[in-house]
Amino acid sequence: MDSSSTSANGRNAFxxxxxxxLFFLIGLALLTVxxxxxxxxxxxxxxxxxxxxxxxRRITIAPLTVLLGYGVIxxxxxxxxxxxxxx
Numbered sequence: 001m002d003s004s005s006t007s008a009n010g011r012n013a014f015x016x017x018x019x020x021x022l023f024f025l026i027g028l029a030l031l032t033v034x035x036x037x038x039x040x041x042x043x044x045x046x047x048x049x050x051x052x053x054x055x056x057r058r059i060t061i062a063p064l065t066v067l068l069g070y071g072v073i074x075x076x077x078x079x080x081x082x083x084x085x086x087x
Contacts, residue, residue, distance in 0.1 A: 016076075017083065023076035030069030037062035 016024075041052040 017081045019081045020076050020079065023072055023079070027069045027071075027073035027076060030065055030072060032069075034062050034065030034067075034069055037065060 038058055041050060041055070041058065043050045
């Protein structure tokens with residue numbers, strides 16, 4: 001075995017498995033979508049008020065998407081999946 005990919009006790013030296021990285025990328029995608037949903041709604045004229053900043057998308061859906069993204073990232077960091085190595 002290559003000593004660079006295996007620790008002294010024989011376990012995989014990498015802390016995450018492929019599924020962890022997949023869940024992490026899904027969480028990052030959810031974060032990106034959530035922050036994109038929050039953006040916009042500005043007006044060019046500062047003397048004009050726009051009610052678009054209080055839309056359901058910006059007040060409810062976007063923050064829930066961001067929280068879901070952080071939850072998926074938290075799960076991907078803490079979850080230990082069985083090793084995919086074939087001995």
